Amino acid sequence: MIDLKAAKILDQQDGLNSFRNRFYHGEGEIYLDGNSLGKLPKNVPEQLDNVIKTQWGKQLIRSWSENWLELPERISKKYGLLLNAESNEIVFGESTSVRLYQILYALLQSKQYPTHLISDSLNFPTDLYVLDGLVKQLPKTTLSTITYSQEIEANLEKLKQLIKKKPGIICLSLVTYKSAYCYPIKELNRWAAEHNSIIVWDLSHAVGAVPIDFKETETKVALGCTYKYMNGGPGSPAFLYLHKDFHLQLENPIQGWFGHDKPFEFNPKYTPSNGLERFNNGTPPILSMQAVEAGIDLILEAGMDHLRAKSVQQSEFLLNAVNEVLLPLDFSIYSPMDSSFRGSHIAVSHPQAWQICQALIAGGQGVPKIIPDFRPPSYIRIGITPLYTRFEDLWWLVNQLQKIVSSKAYLNFDDTKRDVS
Ligand SMILES: Cc1ncc(COP(=O)(O)O)c(C=O)c1O
Missing domain, CATH: 3.90.1150.10 (Aspartate Aminotransferase, domain 1)
Structure with missing residues (x-):
């Protein structure tokens, strides 16, 4: 050495x-x-200080229209630059676990794909728990979890053959949490599409760690946390990416008011937003969302x-x-x-x-x-x-x-x- x-x-x-x-x-x-x-x-404490003391402390409710309502969109735009997506294809909020549940539930209910879930033993436990929970809640849903002879890498041939034999909705961590194995995302997205299937990618260990281009890799759905390589802070909001072709085809299982087409009209009848905002639920966590922005800026600046x-x-x-x-x-x-x-x-x-x-x-x-x-x-x-x-x-x-x-x-x-x- x-x-x-x-x-x-x-x-x-x-x-x-x-x-x-x-x-x-x-x-x-x-x-x-x-x-x-x-x-x-280093600039996060100062930014948060401003949000807390001025925006919250002085401006109070006025800060929603002056600063806070535009914050999620601004962050989505920056994430879009990082991942090659439109800003309206990314939303922030909730944890990865909640986002995974929402999107898998929506895909299962949409009947666009067979109601068969696939994952593998390299995936992070929360993903496996969410899948297991969905099988319990939605009686027609089945689940296959592949195990490999070792825990370092996926056996791609085994994975592909299962998708071919039993198509459906696949959930994988692009970079696995233990060994850091990174799947060939484009090859698998294509394979899934050719076999009446779709892959939901968990990018928690990938975003900010490996370059990802959603358009080039033909990615349809992805999500992940922002507190690892993105340096967003403990419990910072997760992101959800959904290709625009799916926005009107999927329904959020949680019909919260921030997913409403016109939340501030307070209509008693729920009408979902006609964009990905329909996957929003309740009030966004402004403080932790503000903290995420500095981390994204640094990654974009470094390249x-x-x-x-x-x-x-x-x-x-x-x-x-x-x-x-x-x-x-x-x-x-x-x-x-x-x-x-x-x-x-x-x-x-x-x-x-x-x-x-x-x-x-x-x-x-x-x-x-x-x-x-x-x-x-x-x-x-x-x-x-x-x-x-x-x-x-x-x-x-x-x-x-x-x-x-x-x-x-x-x-x-x-x-x-x-x-x-
Ligand atoms: C791959 C992966 N997915 C999901 C999670 C958990 O995300 P959350 O706590 O935001 O639900 C983690 C946490 O480390 C993770 O590594």
């Missing part, structure tokens, strides 16, 4: 290195968990292609170091090796992963605290967030993993306390 000095030189050569200064960082701390909760952009190039370079740097230094210490790599099938995090596995994570987080004398992500039973996820991750951070990580495992320093952390972490 190269030394720390060489890693620092790579940071100096990094064309995106100035973006790091646009975020808050903890002193003596390395954060490698941006794939779970992204960092706070998704530049971010991706850095993410791949840093992932290769990390994988090479893991290969050289950590594989002999009982670690194994739990992510695809080919970058075209990988998002922006790397998972490694070790039998003592939880204790090792605690040792990393504790840090030590002259050693930074390093915050990765533990996923049961034995995975350490390392989130590469090219807006602020440095090569130096990855160097420290590998160096510390080596020391903690070879010295058995992880034994200082009691494995039986695991479930209170």
